[in-house]
Amino acid sequence: MKSMKKDSSKSEIDSNLVEEARKTLIGAKDWFLEDVALMTAYWHDKMGYTEAWVDANWHYVLDESHELVEELDEKEDTALLWLINHANNNPVPLEECHVVGTVVEPGSYHCMSCGHDNVIETKQALAPCEICHYGLMSTHDDQTNKTE
Known part of the structure; x- marks a missing residue:
């Protein structure tokens, strides 16, 4: 009789653990899906804003882009040259x-x-x-x- 009682209580504990694990997994899944939905909405809002700004200011972007690209290329080249010269300890710059x-x-x-x-x-x-x-x-x- 005593062993029956122990087995049923062990079975109850196992059943409770399985149920708790199931609830935890369902909660984690729901939390993850909510986070994904929030991140997706944020990304769409951010991209929508960026697209709207570019659409409204495309003429400015086109007018200024050539100068900006040249300026950025020059800065990037200078930075890369500095990095190579200093990171590699080149004997000759x-x-x-x-x-x-x-x-x-x-x-x-x-x-x-x-x-x-x-x-x-x-x-x-x-x-x-x-x-x-x-x-x-x-x-x-x-x-x-x-x-x-």
């Missing part, structure tokens, strides 16, 4: 590097491979290194290797 085929001003162009100084007399397309034929030169003034 990229703005002082020149690739073969680029039109360059007269001056001395230091080969990034063998170190030879290639002297350019007139404004022209940069040729490969006279010694090793490498295609990357620098106008960076390297004080660490110079001995006087």
Whole structure:
């Protein structure tokens, strides 16, 4: 008799746990669906506002967009160059590097491979290194290797 009583109480506890778990899952599902509905409504409202603003001001957007794009491109290029130079600890700043085929001003162009100084007399397309034929030169003034 005692074992019957224990089994029925265990069965009741298991049944209560299952029922509580079911209620919790239903509540979580409802909460999640409500959040999704709120996020969807917010997104549609936000996008609707943005679309309405663009629709009302399209002429302004078209007139100003070319200048804005050029300005943003310039800022983005500057930021990217700074990031590359500082994040990689480049020995030569990229703005002082020149690739073969680029039109360059007269001056001395230091080969990034063998170190030879290639002297350019007139404004022209940069040729490969006279010694090793490498295609990357620098106008960076390297004080660490110079001995006087």
